[in-house]
Amino acid sequence: MSDTPFTPDEMMTIAASRVLTSDDVCFVGIGAPSAACNIARLTHAPDITLIYESGTIGTAPEVLPLSIGDGELCETALTTVGVPEMFRYWLQGGHVTIGFLGAAQLDKFGNINTTIIGDYHNPKTRLPGGGGAPEIASQSQKIYITMKQSLRGMVEKIDFFTSFGHGEGGDHRARMGLTTEGPVLLITDLAVWEPHPETKEFTVTSLHPGVSAEQVQENCGWQVRFAENLRQTPPPTDEELTVLRELKARTKAAHEGTRQS
Amino acid sequence: MAEIMSLPDAVRAYVRDGQMLAFEGFTHLIPHAAAHEVIRQQRRHLTLVRMTPDVIYDQMIGMGCADRLIFSYAGNPGVGLLRRLRDAVENGWPNKLQLVEHSHAAMANAYEAGAANLPMAVLRGYIGAELRAVNDQIKSVRCPFTGEELAAVPALRPDVTVIHALRADRKGNVLIEGILGVQKQAVLAAQHSIITVEELVDDLKAHPNAHPNTVILPHWAVGAVCVVPGGAHPSYAHGYYPRDNASYLEWDKIAADRQGFLDWMEKNVLQASWQDFAGRVAHLRRL
Numbered sequence: 001m002s003d004t005p006f007t008p009d010e011m012m013t014i015a016a017s018r019v020l021t022s023d024d025v026c027f028v029g030i031g032a033p034s035a036a037c038n039i040a041r042l043t044h045a046p047d048i049t050l051i052y053e054s055g056t057i058g059t060a061p062e063v064l065p066l067s068i069g070d071g072e073l074c075e076t077a078l079t080t081v082g083v084p085e086m087f088r089y090w091l092q093g094g095h096v097t098i099g100f101l102g103a104a105q106l107d108k109f110g111n112i113n114t115t116i117i118g119d120y121h122n123p124k125t126r127l128p129g130g131g132g133a134p135e136i137a138s139q140s141q142k143i144y145i146t147m148k149q150s151l152r153g154m155v156e157k158i159d160f161f162t163s164f165g166h167g168e169g170g171d172h173r174a175r176m177g178l179t180t181e182g183p184v185l186l187i188t189d190l191a192v193w194e195p196h197p198e199t200k201e202f203t204v205t206s207l208h209p210g211v212s213a214e215q216v217q218e219n220c221g222w223q224v225r226f227a228e229n230l231r232q233t234p235p236p237t238d239e240e241l242t243v244l245r246e247l248k249a250r251t252k253a254a255h256e257g258t259r260q261s
Numbered sequence: 262m263a264e265i266m267s268l269p270d271a272v273r274a275y276v277r278d279g280q281m282l283a284f285e286g287f288t289h290l291i292p293h294a295a296a297h298e299v300i301r302q303q304r305r306h307l308t309l310v311r312m313t314p315d316v317i318y319d320q321m322i323g324m325g326c327a328d329r330l331i332f333s334y335a336g337n338p339g340v341g342l343l344r345r346l347r348d349a350v351e352n353g354w355p356n357k358l359q360l361v362e363h364s365h366a367a368m369a370n371a372y373e374a375g376a377a378n379l380p381m382a383v384l385r386g387y388i389g390a391e392l393r394a395v396n397d398q399i400k401s402v403r404c405p406f407t408g409e410e411l412a413a414v415p416a417l418r419p420d421v422t423v424i425h426a427l428r429a430d431r432k433g434n435v436l437i438e439g440i441l442g443v444q445k446q447a448v449l450a451a452q453h454s455i456i457t458v459e460e461l462v463d464d465l466k467a468h469p470n471a472h473p474n475t476v477i478l479p480h481w482a483v484g485a486v487c488v489v490p491g492g493a494h495p496s497y498a499h500g501y502y503p504r505d506n507a508s509y510l511e512w513d514k515i516a517a518d519r520q521g522f523l524d525w526m527e528k529n530v531l532q533a534s535w536q537d538f539a540g541r542v543a544h545l546r547r548l
Contacts, residue, residue: 030339053365054287054440066506067338069288071497074440082441083287083312084373087366092385115362120395126350128336128343131313134390135366164389176389177410258545259507 006236008189009148010244011208013039014236016100016146016187022047026098027091027136030068032146033100035247036187038064042243051096053132055081064251087132091139099140101133103147105158108201108222109172110145110165110183112137113158120160130162137163143183149190149219156222166200190216192233196225206231263433263480268492268535271455271485272298280420283310283372283451284317287442288338288504291317291496292425294489294538295457297530299423300324310419312368312443313338316495316512319345320530322358323522331361331417333368340509344516354519362396367414372443374416375450386412422451425493426478427500429458430465433480438472439499445476448483457489459501470500491538494545502545 006014016036020026022045028037030052041048041060049058054069058078065073074080081090090096104127105113114133118124137143143165147153165183166172173182183202186193192206204216205227217224236244266274276282276299284292296317299307308329309318315337321327323345335343349358363371370382383402393399393412402413424444429435435456437444448454456478465471495508515525 054289054442056440065339066509067288067504069338069440069442070506071289071439071499071503074289074499080440082445083365083443084369084446087369088373088384092366115391120391123351126335126342126347129332129334129362130364130390130392131334131336132365134364134388134392135384135386138388139385161389161391167389178388255506255510257507258503258505258548 012189014240025049027096029101055086063254096140099136109169112163113160115160115162133163142181144185146187149188154220169200206233208233209235268487279306281308283419283422285447289440290425294492294535295423319343325355329359333363333365371417372446375418376446419451421453422447423455425457433486435478437476454484457487457492491542494541502542
């Protein structure tokens, strides 16, 4: 363990990276999931297969891509396929073990909104939309979600069902004809959450170091449930922090480096 | 049948007001120069189709080219939201924009169905997704063999598909490598195509990196082929120049307000030409 100070954001990325293994075939969402997946690859899960929706399979970028289709992803990939093949054969075909998603709005059953704030036809804020997420959410064997906690982001009722999680909870997925597991982990900047085995409501199972249960509740729009055996997330190791900080520094230099002087 | 011609001539020949146009390129090979030419020729009332309407459609929508958008992800990837698209959707500026919104899987399937000359695409998709409730182009069909209910969307058949490719030979055979996106499907699904390329070469197969499985669109399957070096900028061309990520980061500020956007478009699009793109990638070729 390390005595080096770290930020909640770093703790989130590192905690999210720890849940991935070398056996996983992971469909990577852009942003926070992308950082976590690459930290896993650069530390304890060197053989993980990372897939981005641009069709790059088994990619190993030196720097984090700004988009899901930076050239770096293709140049370091085992292979690159077209987008129809990506979604039809590899995702719908059932080869993806983990779909790793971010969320603009999330509810306690792991349903995700990245489409709209307000009414669809008269929106307050038009967000980018689903992209690959609706089918990633239904066709990956399991879903991990990572996002920063806020009252705006974690809400009792999402404005739009972009990607179906556990719906109304319980066996709602099965009733929809879904045979995949859906959201099984939520990693925030404050805690690790897992769905209750029966109700499927996200329950805090581990608090990050220095975080109180009150803080988790203050930054969440629904009444939070905590597990009886509440654990503490192990703090980042020196190796994890070093790898993350070096990756972020390389990424920043690369993205700004294309600017015309 | 391929015809090698200038980009302004190609747009004049093929693009009409009110058409359905697809500009494809999945982060890689986005046909920015061709979009700018359509903006300069002031085409209006277009239905724009694109899986990821990023900066290229933010510009076309902000300049008033589009009435309708068929899409699956409208963001500046890794940067944020599209501010001109938002202004059109939220405030109707410069005009109202009708949205026909899908998921990536459905769009990719719909292009493939178009290329395969089928009327619709079938996928195991949209389960529990609310897009079904707001897009009447998403229907259900029952499999006649298993009884399973599946999602169906109509095939995409653009009037014109516009793409940027790496190179073409003098007959107009076109080569694409790297991240392939849906360009092959989008070209084959369309009535006509306009393809800008980085360079013309004598023999595509003589290139040092030529590979037997390279994606080639034969000259008899494409329309206009236009040489526009740098024509994807700020997107990129595999082996020619990298993605100009700094420009994507800067776009967020340029598009933040209407006047700043209009000023930028006046200087960099309306008062510019397709020949300016080569200069915009000169500093990137060294990276």
